[in-house]
Amino acid sequence: MAQQPREYLRWDLLDRDKDPIPWDPSEARSLRDFYERLADAAETAGREVRRLDRGSLGEGSTVEALQELVEELPKYLDKAHDAYEAGYRALETWAEALETARTNSAAVARVASTAYHGLEDTDEWSKGDDPLRRSHIGDLDAVLTEMDRIADDTKRALEDAKQGSPRKLWGWLDKIVTWIEENPLIYAVVMIVAGLAAIFIPGLGIALAIAALSLATANLYREGKLGFNLETVATLGIEALALVPGGALLRGASALGRVARPAGGLMVRGIRSSAAGVRLATGAQRVGSRVGGMRSGYQALRSSRTSVNVAHSVARDTTSGMAASLVTQMAADPENWQSYLSPGSLANEALGAFATNALGSGVGAYRENHGLGPLGGGPDGPSTGDDLTIPTGDGDVTVSRSDGTTTISASDGLTVQGSTGDGEPVQITQSGTVDLDFGDGGPTVSRPEPDGTGTAPDTRVVDPAGGTSTDIGESGYRVSTDGGSTQGYDRGTDTATISSGDVRVDAGPGFVHVVDEAQRVDIALRADGSADGRGAGSTAVLPSGGGAEIRTGNPTLSPSAVMDADGHVRIDGDGGIRGSDAWPGQVRTEDGTGVAVLQRGGEDRIQVWDADGTRRSYDMNGDPVPAGAHPPLRTNAHGEPYLLTGGTRVEVGRGPDASPALRMDTPQGWTVTTSRDGAVDLAAPSNGGGDRLQATRRPDGTTALGTDTHRVGTGPDGLSARGPGDVRAGSDRDGSHVSDGTVRTDVRRGESSGLGSAETTRTDAPDRPLAAQGDGEGRVTTSDGTTVRTRADEVTAAVPTEGGPRTIRSGDRTIDAGPDGIGLRGPSPDSPGTVPLRMGETAGDAGRVPPGWRVTADSDGGMTAATHPDHRTEVPAPRPEPLRAAGREIAWQLTKNVLNLSFGFAVDSSREAARELLGELGIEAEWLTAFMTDTDDPKYWVQVGAQLVTAVPKAGVEGRLAHDGELPGAFGAGLVMESAHQAARNNLRDGVMGELEEQEKEEQRAAETLERRREDVRARLEALDMMFDQGMVDEFIRDHPNPTAPERERVAAVVAAAVDERDRLLGELAELEKTG
Secondary structure: OOEOOOOOOOHHHHOOOOOOOOEOHHHHHHHHHHHHHHHHHHHHHHHHHHOOOHHHHOOOHHHHHHHHHHHHHHHHHHHHHHHHHHHHHHHHHHHHHHHHHHHHHHHHHHHHHHHHHOOOOOHHHHHOOOHHHHHHHHHHHHHHHHHHHHHHHHHHHHHHOOOOOOHHHHHHHHHHHHHHHHOHHHHHHHHHHHHHHHHHOOOOHHHHHHHHOHHHHHHHHHOOOOOOOHHHHHHHHHHHHHHOOOOHHHHHHOOHHHHHHHHHHHHHHHHHHHHHHHHHHOOOOOOOOOOOOOEEEEOOOOOOOHHHHHHHHHHHHHHHHHHHHHHHHHHHOHHHHHHHHOHHHHHHHHHHHHHOOHHHHHHHHHHHOOOOOOOOOOOOOOOOOEEEEEEEOOEEEEEEEEOOEEEEEEOOOOEEEEEOOOOOOEEEEEEOOEEEEOOOOOOEEEEOOOOOOOOOOOEEEEEOOOOEEEEEEOOEEEEEEOOOEEEEEEOOOOEEEEEEOOEEEEEEOOEEEEEEOOOOEEEEEEOOOOEEEEEOOEEEEEOOOOOEEEEEOOOOOOOEEEEOOOOOEEEOOOOOOOOEEEEOOEEEOOOOOEEEEEEEOOEEEEEEEOOOOOEEEEOOOOOEOOOOOOOOOEEOOOOOEEEEEOOEEEEEEEOOOOOEEEEEEOOOOOEEEEEOOOOEEEEOOOOOOOOOOEEEEOOOOOEEEEOOOOEEEEEOOEEEEEOOOOOEEEEOOOEEEEEOOOEEEEEEOOOOOOOOEEEEEEOOEOOOOOEEEEOOEEEEEOOOOOEEEEEOOEEEEEEOOOOOOEEEEEOOEEEEEEOOEEEEEOOOOOOOOOOOEEOOOOOOOOEEOOOOOEEEEEOOOOEEEEOOOOOOOOOOOOOOOHHHHHHHHHHHHHHHHHHHHHHHHHHHHHHHHHHHHHHHOOOOOHHHHHHOOOOOOOOHHHHHHHHHHHHHHHHHHHHHHOOOOOOOOHHHHHHHHHHHHHHHHHHHHHHHHHHHHHHHHHHHHHHHHHHHHHHHHHHHHHHHHHHOOHHHHHHHHHHOOOOOHHHHHHHHHHHHHHHHHHHHHHHHHHHHHHHO
C-alpha cells in the first residue's frame, strides 16, 4: 500500500523511529470497491444464467459443452459472490480500522509530545524510566494491537475470496472451440469464456483468455470461417453479442463488463495484439525473406477536400430529387408533360429539390467525407475497423481509424489518438513507465516503473514556463511553485497541505495544524475547539469546553498560567509570592492591587483598589474623579494611562472592538490583555527572541492559539491557520483550503474519507486549475494548454493543436501532433544498438527489422506505416464489415431525412410569408405559388412511412453493400433507390404543406365567423341600449300620461324581456371574447 507517513509527529517519544501506521486508507477503499463490483457481477450473472433457456443454445452434440456450462455455472457464481462479498465487507472494516488507528495514534503522539515538553527535566523520559512515557507507549500499543486484529480478519476473508477453480472451465473450452468451428458466425462467444475467467481469476483479464484461444482462432481465420474479426468484437462489446445463437448467456455475463471496465485499455490492447498475431499467422500478407523493412499505405477513398465532397453530394441529391419529382408528376399527368419542362417549372423544381435535399446531404457529406460515388454504389475501401500493423524494433505498432478518430498504438501501451474534426486536442495515453518531453521549454511528463506494490507510482509533470512541478497519483498530489512553496492534497484524509521553507500547514476535515521545525512550533486545532501546541519555549493545551493552560519552559518564578471558560486567568505564584489574576475588564496584581474599567453614570471609569483597601477613580485619560482627589495616572507615548505596582505594569486602552481594556505585564514576563466585553488574551514569557506563545478567548466564545507569526483559531467560518508571510489555511464543514497568497488549494469533502476532490489554482487565474483530483482521476494543466490526466495505471496528455504542430518525445520515439494529423516515429536506421530479430511468417523468412520506422494518420483519414525506405511492401487493407456499416448508414440516413424535411418546410413557409408580405406592399407575387404544394393529401403519415422505408435500401447502397464484384448493378440499384426515395420525399412535402395550408384556411374561416358573430351581438346590444335610452323613456311617458293597467303590464313585460335578452347577449359576448 502507498505510504503517507506523518513525519511531523514525535514518534521517537514513543520508542518508534518512524510512523507505525503510514498507510493510506484510500487504497483499501479502492480495493473494497473492486471486490464489491466482483460480487455484484457474480450475483447478476448467476441470476441471469438461471433464467437461461437451454434450448436457446442451439442443437447438436457439441452444444452439450455449453449446456453443461449453463447447468454448472450458477453454483460457482454463488460461491464467487459469497466470497467476494465477504472480501469487500472485510476490506470496508479494514479501511475504517486503519483510519481510526491513524486518528487515535496521532492523538496519542500529540498528548505525549505535550507531556514531554511540559516536563522540567526530560532525562527520565529519555532513559525510559518515566511512568507517563510508559503509559503513552501502552496507549499506542493498544491502538496497534486492535489494528492488527482487524488486519488478520481481513486477510482470512480475502483468502476465502480466492476460491473457485477455473480448471473445469478450461475443460469445457475445447468442446466449445469445436462448436465455434461449426458455427463460425458466433465466433464471438469466446468472450463468454474470457468474462467467466475474469470472475474466477481476478486480474486474469480478457487478453489472457484471447491468447489461450489464439491457435483455434488462427485455424478458423485461415479456413475463412470467421465473419467477424477481433477488433469488431472489441468495438461491439459483450452486450451486442447477445444477438447471436447462445447470446442469451451473454445477457447474464454482460455484468462482467462492468468488472473489466477499469482495465479497459489493457483489454483493447490485448485484443488488438492477439488479432495482429492471427493476421500474421494466416499468410494473407506475404513477406519475402529479403524484406528489411515494410512500407504500407492506406489512402482515403476521396482525396479531395471536404468542401468539394459537400458540393458534390448536394448537387447529386438535388439533381436526383428534381428528376424524381418531374418523372412522378409527368407519370401522373402525361397529357401535360410539356408544361413540366418549361423554364419556369424547371426553376421551381430545382429550388424545391434543393430546399428538401441540401441540408441533410451537405451534413452527411461533411460527416462521412466519402459517401456515394458519382455513379452510385459505395467505396471499395474499408469503412470501419481499418488498421495497419508493422513489426518494428520496438515491437508491433498499429495505426487505425474508426468513427472519426485515428489511433496509433504501440505494444508497450503507448497510444496516440487524433480526430478527423477540427480543433480537437491530440490524446497521448501511456500505461506503465511514462517519459514524455514536449521540448522547447515545454512540459515534461514522467513516471517510473511500478514498484511491485500494486499501486501505480506518482506521475510528475514539470512546467518550466509556468514555474510549477506537480507530482500526482492515486494518493493525491503536490504542486511546487517557483515561489518556493509546495501545496498538495492528501486523498486518503481529504487534507490540503502547504509547505513553505520550514513551515508546513495542514487543513483537513475538522482540524488545522501548523508546524515550523526551525522555530520549534507545532500547533494543532480541532473542530470541537480543543487545541494543543508548543512554540516560543512554551506549551499550551486548550480543552474543548473553553479556556487554556500554558506552561513555559523559561526559568521564571511563575511556570504556568490557566484561563477558564469564563475568561478568568490565574498566573501561578511561587516562592511565597502571590499570583496574579485577571477577569474580563479587571486585573489583580501579585501585591493585591486591583484595577478595573467600569461604567458609572454612562461614563467609562478606571477604578483602582490599593493593597491597603484605598479606592481611587479616574477617567479614561487618567485624570482623577473628582478632580484633585488624588494625583493623575502616568501616560505612555500614546497618551494611554498606566500604573506600576509591585513590579507589575497595568496599562489602560481599548480592545479590538474599541471596548475598554487592560493590559497587565507581570515581573515574570506574563502578559494578560482583558477587555470589558469578555475578550481575554494570555501570553507566556518571551523566548528571548521576542516571540511568545499566547492563547486568546473572544467575546463570542471562539478561541485562538499561537505565536506572533504562527497561529490557529476558531471562528464563525470554521477553523483558520496562518504562518509566516502569506501562508494561510482554513477548514469548515464543506472542506478545507491552503494558500500562499499567489496559489491556493481547495478541498471539497466527499461522502466519506477518500471520496473528496481538490483543486489548486493561481489566485489571479482561478478558472484555470494547475492541478485537480476527484472521481478517481487526477488532472494537471500546463501553461501551454496541455492537460495531463491520471487514472489508475494510465496517463493521458491532451495536447492542443490550435497553435500548430507539436513534437513530443517518448523515450527514443517521437510523437507528431498537429491539426493535419498525428504520427509516431522510432529511431533512425543509423541509430546505434543491436538490430532486433523478427520471427518470419514462413520457414526461412526470419530476418532483421531495421530500427527506423514511422506511422502516420492525417486528418482526412489517410494512414501510412513504413520501416526502412529502401524496401516497400503494400499491405491490402482489411475488408470492411458491411452489415455494421450498413446499419450505421441507415440510422444516419433517417437523421438526414429529418433535417431535409425541417429545412424544406421552412423554405415553403418562408415563400408563403414572402408572397403575403409583397402583396401587402402592393407587389403582385402570385408566381411564388408555383413553389407551393401541388396536391392536397391529408394522409401524409402514410407518405412519412414511405419515405423512411425507401431510405433504408438507399442507405444500404450508400452503406458499402455495393462493392465492386459483389453487386455489378450498383449504379442501376442506386438510381432506382434514389428515385423512389426522392419521389416519396416530394409527395410527403406536398402532402404535409397541403394539409398545413388547408388547416390555416380553416382557422382563418373560423376566426372570420367568430368575428362576425361578435359584431352581430354588439349590434343587438347597441339596439337594446337605444331602446331604453332616457330620452326615449321620457318620450314614452309624455305620449302615455295615464296608461291603463293592461298597458302598464305590457310595458313591464317588454322591459323584463329586454333586460333578460341584454344579460344573455352580454354573457354570449364575454364567451366569444374569451374564445378569441
